[in-house]
Amino acid sequence: MKSTALEIVHRLADWSDWAPFSAAHELAPLVPGVYLAREGADGELVYVGMAGERHGKGIRGRLTVYARGKALASGLG
Template sequence: MSWSTVHDYALRERYAEVHDLAEWSPWMPFESAIPSAPREPGVYLLREPLTGIIRYVGMAGERAAGGRPQGLYGRLKIYRNGRGAISGFGEEALDRALADPQWLEQQLHDLRDHGPKRAQDWAREAVLRLGLEVSWSVTPDTNDARYLETQTLTLLRTTGIWNR
């Protein structure tokens, strides 16, 4: 994980501690990373690419849909598809979009020109507008994922992450 864009020394130290907690994937653009996301449980980090600041820490368990485990892939796909609008990161993304007058103006323009959209579509657009990058660490099971998430959140709680 590269922290070279983070200018705050104390923050870089925290990120180094997070890096040492687990084996993390390279950072990738959120949307293009989803097809390669593992179907195992684990923890994911979302960061702003320009500043390198981590904005969200989440975990995915071993949920199965249609008999096939979904893991990290399933969790990230839920956000990209807009189905996670009222949970965790999806809610935070939608709250931030709804506080952006330019985004709202564009949505009103689209409404007038093309008619209404489903809430799921608004949530998907709210997530994608952030342009975040993702990194993850695979864990053996849900309990290990929960433990890694707790350790990571403990280190990052005071660094401006969006987790509530």
């Protein structure tokens, strides 16, 4: 049986629970890390991103930039 990309990624690390984007940028941790995006609640994995320090805001800072619509050059924006 062939694994989906999402199944493979899930086996690589412990991940937080999924959250809709409208809530994710407020719930995300203030530390650097990796984040995943998928289409809909049970959709395909469409984006994997990495967030650095971002002035002490980590992943939350990166997702906040997306939420403000200022990341149009990125794959997720």
